[in-house]
Amino acid sequence: MNYKRVPVSEVIGIVGEPHVVTSREERYCYGYDASKLKGMPDCVAFPGSTREVSQLLELANRELFAVYPRGAGSGMVGAAVPEDGGLVLVLNRLNRVLEIDPDNMIAVVEPGVVTGAFQKMLAPHGLFYPPDPASLQFSTIGGNIAMCSGGPRAVKYGVTRDYVLGLEVVLPTGRVLHTGTRTMKGVVGYDLTRLLVGSEGTLGVITQAVLRLIPAPESVRTLLASFASLEDSVRSVCDIVRNRVIPCALELMDQATIQVVENHLSLGLPREAEALLLIEVDGPDSILDAEAEKIRSICRQNRVSDIETARSPAERDRLWRARRAVSPALGRIKSGKINEDVTVPRTQIPLLIRGIRELAARYDLLIVCFGHAGDGNIHTNIMVDRKDPDELLRAEKAVRELFRMVLDLGGTLSGEHGVGITKSPFIEWELGREGMETMWAVKKALDPLNILNPGKMFVPNRAFFACEPSIPGTSGTERR
Numbered sequence: 001m002n003y004k005r006v007p008v009s010e011v012i013g014i015v016g017e018p019h020v021v022t023s024r025e026e027r028y029c030y031g032y033d034a035s036k037l038k039g040m041p042d043c044v045a046f047p048g049s050t051r052e053v054s055q056l057l058e059l060a061n062r063e064l065f066a067v068y069p070r071g072a073g074s075g076m077v078g079a080a081v082p083e084d085g086g087l088v089l090v091l092n093r094l095n096r097v098l099e100i101d102p103d104n105m106i107a108v109v110e111p112g113v114v115t116g117a118f119q120k121m122l123a124p125h126g127l128f129y130p131p132d133p134a135s136l137q138f139s140t141i142g143g144n145i146a147m148c149s150g151g152p153r154a155v156k157y158g159v160t161r162d163y164v165l166g167l168e169v170v171l172p173t174g175r176v177l178h179t180g181t182r183t184m185k186g187v188v189g190y191d192l193t194r195l196l197v198g199s200e201g202t203l204g205v206i207t208q209a210v211l212r213l214i215p216a217p218e219s220v221r222t223l224l225a226s227f228a229s230l231e232d233s234v235r236s237v238c239d240i241v242r243n244r245v246i247p248c249a250l251e252l253m254d255q256a257t258i259q260v261v262e263n264h265l266s267l268g269l270p271r272e273a274e275a276l277l278l279i280e281v282d283g284p285d286s287i288l289d290a291e292a293e294k295i296r297s298i299c300r301q302n303r304v305s306d307i308e309t310a311r312s313p314a315e316r317d318r319l320w321r322a323r324r325a326v327s328p329a330l331g332r333i334k335s336g337k338i339n340e341d342v343t344v345p346r347t348q349i350p351l352l353i354r355g356i357r358e359l360a361a362r363y364d365l366l367i368v369c370f371g372h373a374g375d376g377n378i379h380t381n382i383m384v385d386r387k388d389p390d391e392l393l394r395a396e397k398a399v400r401e402l403f404r405m406v407l408d409l410g411g412t413l414s415g416e417h418g419v420g421i422t423k424s425p426f427i428e429w430e431l432g433r434e435g436m437e438t439m440w441a442v443k444k445a446l447d448p449l450n451i452l453n454p455g456k457m458f459v460p461n462r463a464f465f466a467c468e469p470s471i472p473g474t475s476g477t478e479r480r
């Protein structure tokens, strides 16, 4: 598709001059996300209503320019990154919580609401919206829905899709669609809500969402366990769940992660341990001590070396400190990291991590694994020097092998971060030709001119390296 330049004066006519950005410096700020990929849009607009979003998309279809929806720009895979040209549509002016209904346990929100702020608003009502991406203090509900985000709590509570009952969406052609219900049940017609959740801004612009809420858990217990053997730690994870205790966090740190955090903070973590498990249970206070005891007993049966239980909120914070320190610690080791969020059935975690160690040795790379052991979602961080082309090449080869291995283990290429640009060359490995063609048929039916967020998901030959913009094919201009 040969897109045209955005007619800026017409965009201003729709949203008003104060809500359009045209200077090069400001446009630059909306041309990248946490993947570090970059593009330069013609113009950035901040619509203030569903009607304005609709008019902008009608204009885009008439004038043939691309439109890129954007929340906080915290995505890891370039899903909000524009090609050079086009209109970036920032949804952060649509930031009202329109309704909190404690009796029906739902809320109606606009997409620009920041997830963490929304969760705080629910506390006085005794209500809880569980999805907890680590970015929740800055990412938006719209972005979370578009990426179907999740976090540590997914093992017990599920991910964003499990809490979206209905949506108001502006379709790529500008028509406004309402999907789903305000009720827990509802089976009329195709489940368009689920189709749109996780569609990465390619099928519609979310302008409102009806969210399901649940009662807030009364209390938590937090434990930190260290294991001399990775297999024993994962066996504990499986045994805990099999014994019908479903923790709200079951986080694993491998040996490389322990070293990195210890080098950074000297927390007194056991350097010799092969794995640390951070385990948290929540629910009625009356049952939690028994659940914590069951967990301790299971870990003991699996030869835990040491297990600590937090006795106060301050101790809980201390136990979480190691896990929270992982990302900042990684930032100090090398100038770049490739953070893959592969996911395997939890029983396969030892095979995955041992396979990753083998890749690290063969390609002479530091690869650090940590993440959500309870749901098999292991963040695999390949540490690279961004200025070392040889290391980048070795890392790229390692990523390809990692993806093959994950699929062989019955897993998926992404548990959280999505496809965007960086994973688009690989998803056919997982989805197959039929899967890709079916998805493309849906995309074409809703967006015949490929106006909305083009260049995402369906780009098999694109270079995927998000870490080093100077690699051919990865800079904004070369992507076109």
Ligand SMILES: Cc1cc2nc3c(=O)[nH]c(=O)nc-3n(C[C@H](O)[C@H](O)[C@H](O)COP(=O)(O)OP(=O)(O)OC[C@H]3O[C@@H](n4cnc5c(N)ncnc54)[C@H](O)[C@@H]3O)c2cc1C
Pocket: 033, 034, 068, 069, 070, 071, 072, 073, 074, 075, 076, 079, 080, 091, 111, 132, 133, 134, 135, 138, 139, 140, 141, 142, 143, 144, 145, 146, 147, 148, 149, 150, 151, 152, 200, 201, 202, 204, 205, 206, 207, 416, 417, 453
């Ligand atoms: C430090 C850090 C930690 C993170 N941790 C996690 C984690 O634990 N779990 C996890 O899942 N992710 C995580 N992420 C990734 C990211 O935060 C999530 O993908 C998040 O949901 C993106 O929200 P956003 O508002 O920043 O959206 P953006 O990055 O702006 O956009 C993401 C996608 O959503 C689309 N989009 C945005 N708003 C709309 C809308 N209103 N309508 C239609 N499409 C829209 C965009 O086009 C794009 O495709 C993390 C990122 C960072 C930087």
